[in-house]
Amino acid sequence: MxxxxxxxxxxxxxxxxxxxxxxxxxxxxxxxxxxxxxxxxxxxxVACVARVEGASSRPSLNPGGSQSSDVVLLNHWKVRNFEVQRGDIVSLVSPKNPEQKIIKRVIALEGDIVRTIGHKNRLVKVPRGHMWVEGDHHGHSFDSNSFGPVSLGLLHAHATHILWPPERWQRLESILPPERSPLQTGEK
The missing domain is CATH 1.20.5 (Single alpha-helices involved in coiled-coils or other helix-helix interfaces)
Structure with missing residues (x-):
């Protein structure tokens, strides 16, 4: 036992x-x-993070050029009703390549008249349901000056903060450069 x-x-x-x-x-x-x-x-x-590549948004994003890439917080919730303001930095689906997301600054909203930089028309009135977006580094940006007004339906998120590198940790302000202000604003 x-x-x-x-x-x-x-x-x-x-x-x-x-x-x-x-x-x-x-x-x-x-x-x-x-x-x-x-x-x-x-x-x-709600939100996610994304690495910003390229020089089109310099100096706001990637001021160090190809040596560094900023990582930003993208707020999906903030744009759920397609509400953006002039000066916002937004992520959107590229109108030329739906597989790619691009990050640009909102320059003009529907009804605004904007003076373009190198677009086929010198002045453009942004149609209803659209926005005009540009990179901060003019001449090095594939933006509305290349493809025209962008449908709000392509809006992906609003970039709100730089998360990386640590020395650049900050909130991204919605600032419209004075030289890029619309000549005439629409109903918004």
Whole structure:
């Protein structure tokens, strides 16, 4: 009998550890299947981060040129009703390549008349449901001066903060350069 008792205790201990592993695995699966959809929804509807590449938004973003890339917080929630202001830095789907997102500054809104830089028309009245966007680094930016007014439906997010590198951590202000102000503003 004394010889049989340790074998029973070993089996009992293994059963208890298997029960613990099973409970932990079950809890992990429940948490995983709740956390993943919540995280995906948050990143798709509320906010996410993105690395800004290129020189088109210098000096506001990537002032160091190709040596560094700013990482920005993109707020999806803020543009859910397509409400933007002149001066906002926004992320949008490229009108020329739907696979690409671009980041530009809103210069003019629907009804505004804007003086263009190198566009086929010297003056453009922004149509209803559209905006005029430009990079801060004129001449090095593929923007509305190349493709015209952009539909608000292509709006992806509003860039609100620089998160990286740490020495550039700051809130992005919605500032419209005075030389890029619309000649005449529309109804907004």
């Amino acid at each position: 004394a010889h049989f008792l340790p074998v029973v205790l070993v089996h009992l201990g293994m059963a208890q550890s298997q029960g613990w592993v099973r409970r932990c695995l079950k809890a992990f699966c429940k948490g995983f299947f709740v956390a993943v959809p919540v995280a995906v929804t948050f990143l798709d509807r």
